[in-house]
Amino acid sequence: MKNMNLELIQQNNENNLNRNFALEAIRVTEYAALSCSSWIGKGDQKNADQAAVNAMRSSLNAMDIDGTIVIGEGERDKAPMLYIGEKVGTGKGPQIDIALDPLEGTGLCATGSPNSLAVIAFAKKGCFLHAPDVYMDKIAVGNDVPEGIIDIDESPKTNLKNLAKIRKCDVSDLTAVILERERHAELIAKVREAGVRISLITDGDIAGIISTAIPNPSADIYFGIGGAPEGVLAAAALRATGGIMQGRLLFDDETEKERAKKMGITDLNKKYTTKEMASGDVMFAATGVTDGFMLRGIKHHKGKNITNSIVMRSATKTVRTIVTEQSVY
Numbered sequence: 403m404k405n406m407n408l409e410l411i412q413q414n415n416e417n418n419l420n421r422n423f424a425l426e427a428i429r430v431t432e433y434a435a436l437s438c439s440s441w442i443g444k445g446d447q448k449n450a451d452q453a454a455v456n457a458m459r460s461s462l463n464a465m466d467i468d469g470t471i472v473i474g475e476g477e478r479d480k481a482p483m484l485y486i487g488e489k490v491g492t493g494k495g496p497q498i499d500i501a502l503d504p505l506e507g508t509g510l511c512a513t514g515s516p517n518s519l520a521v522i523a524f525a526k527k528g529c530f531l532h533a534p535d536v537y538m539d540k541i542a543v544g545n546d547v548p549e550g551i552i553d554i555d556e557s558p559k560t561n562l563k564n565l566a567k568i569r570k571c572d573v574s575d576l577t578a579v580i581l582e583r584e585r586h587a588e589l590i591a592k593v594r595e596a597g598v599r600i601s602l603i604t605d606g607d608i609a610g611i612i613s614t615a616i617p618n619p620s621a622d623i624y625f626g627i628g629g630a631p632e633g634v635l636a637a638a639a640l641r642a643t644g645g646i647m648q649g650r651l652l653f654d655d656e657t658e659k660e661r662a663k664k665m666g667i668t669d670l671n672k673k674y675t676t677k678e679m680a681s682g683d684v685m686f687a688a689t690g691v692t693d694g695f696m697l698r699g700i701k702h703h704k705g706k707n708i709t710n711s712i713v714m715r716s717a718t719k720t721v722r723t724i725v726t727e728q729s730v731y
Contacts, residue, residue, distance in 0.1 A: 419498075419524055419683050424713045426465055427522055427687035428724055432709045434458040434504045434520035435689040439700035442692060443514030450511045454504035454520055454691075459483050459490065462500070467491035472530050473501035473523075473631045486532075486665075497527040501635050501680075507606035510692055517606040517694035522687050523638035529682035531634050531674060532665045537652040538630035540607070543623050544615040545644030554648040554673060558592045558625060565623055573597050579610040579621040586626050593625065608688075609696050611636035615645030616721065620695045627652065637679035639686040642714030642721060647676045683717040697723075705730050 437457035441450035455475060462469060469491040474484045484490075484502065491498070501523040505511055510518035523530070541554045543565060551568055552561045566573040574597040580586055582602040593600055601621055603610050607628035613620045633649045640647050650673050653659045659670055689711040690697030701708040707728045714721045 419526070419685050419715070419717070423524055423685050424687070424715065424722070427524060427685055428689070428711050428713055428726075430458055430461040430465075430522055431520040431687050431689035431711060432726060433461045435691045435700055435709060436707055438505050438511060438520070438691060439702075442511055442518075442700070445512050447508040447512045451505045451508045455483050458502060458504040458520070458522070462490040463492070465491050466495035467498045468493050468495060469498045469500050470527070471502065472499045472532050473503075473634050475504070476535050486535075499525050499527050499530050501525075501530050501631070501638060503608065503632065503635060505691065506608050506632070506635075506688075507691075510605050514692060515604065516692055517603065517609040517696070518691040518699070519606065519609060519688045519694070519697065520691060521608055521635055523635055523680070524685045525638070525680065526682050529680065529684065530638070531679045532667075533630035533634050533651065533679075534658065534662045534665050534667070536630050536654070536658050536662065537627050538633040538649045539627050539652055540611065540633050540636075540647065540649045541623070541625055542611045542614055542636065542640065542645060542647040544619050545646075547646055549646065552623070552646065552648070554650060558589060559596045561623070562593070562596050562598055569622070574599075576622045577601055577620070579603060579613060579624045580626045581605070581607055581610070581628055583627070589625055606694075608632050608636045608639075609694055611647065612639050612643075612645075613695055615640050615643040616696060634679050635686070637676045638684045638716075639688075639714055640676050641680050641684045641716035642686060642719060644719065645676070647679070649674045649679060680716075683715070685713070685715050687711065687713045702730075 434454040438454040471488045507518035690699045692699040698710040
């Protein structure tokens, strides 16, 4: 019996991410958030992002993993560090695919606006959609909604009506999150026509999507077009919370389509589910840079740095919030 238990433990360790990865993930996002915090409100997006990138890369390279960036800062010719395909870690540990955004909401950080985050997700090799740096149409709801209630191909009115029915409330009681962009003018008009409140966000759609699926959610549904890499990261978080998301890649030209094909995308019009974007045992972590509806931002108080982080794991369906105080010498 003892040998059988050992075999089961070994098998679980092979198939799932070790729970120690949770603390490792938090250390990575904390360091990135702290490193860019000195640029909050200074109007310099480039240096804020670079500080977060440098810190996150340094932390990852100290981990005993054979890691590959599959969602990163962009392709190699456009991103000097943490580019798609870059190898990180000591190379001594398990093969891990990594999706990350060292500073989600660079503009939010630069202007001192809410909801800027440092974000990362880990999964076993081959579990993340290798999404090119293009746009993605997205829709997302929380974990109390059965499959089939929302559909990216349905009208906003139909999705809102179906959601209200499941929630046993009036459509007017719902709140939708939408990025404030010119491309969303028609979408915003249709949602308002349905009588739904809208929380417009200027940036940071990862936080916007997750806001529908965390305990005490601040929104009921997310609509709209944002970055495809951010869509994969949000899907990783929703795998842990049980939220539902659909996404479809959008292409501006043939060059983007060819790039997607080279990354393994065969059906350019495919409607992706949450599990198709992030499968297997997924671990997601984020640390607040500026205050937001999900996490508080970096605080410097009485010789201490205070960080607020969240870590989620799909295998155990756990969501943990962590407050860390670090003395500054």
